[in-house]
Amino acid sequence: MKINWKARIYNHHFWIAIGIVFFTNLFAMAGVSLEDVTSWSKLGGLVFDALKNPNIFINLCGIIYLAVIDFTTKGISDSALVMSRLQTKSTTKK
Template identity: 45%
Template sequence: MKINWKVRINNPQFWITVGLSIITPLFAYYGITGADLTTWSSVRTLLVNAASNPYVIALMAVSTYNAVLDPTTASLSDSSRALRYKKPKRDDL
């Protein structure tokens, strides 16, 4: 699996997608809204509960895997063009 990690790691959009791929399954599984996480102890409790639940960990892993994949390619790797990028490609309008 060839992925241009250097470009992805330096792209804020990648981190937003990965963050959401971890947070969304947590909120969905536990039925949480932002209003439920008003103290650090509630955040800690959520993280401890999630870490001890194999199903939630699997949900987060699958979601993160999907966030890393490039759906525009036929394989699990980036395209040969994307592998040559030095920075994320921008479409200038």
């Protein structure tokens, strides 16, 4: 598995995608809506409860895996072009 983690970590779109898939699926699996989570402690409790539940934890890991892999390449590795980048285009200074 060859993934250019440095390029991904500095890309804000990567974190937005991870956050969206994690929280939307967490809420769906827990059976709560966004309106039900009205404080940071409730959100933290929801995440902690999900980590304690093997079913939800395994499902969330699978969903994050799907957000990480690159479907344009064979297998789960990044392309040679992406692997050669030191950083993403969005963080490169012009």
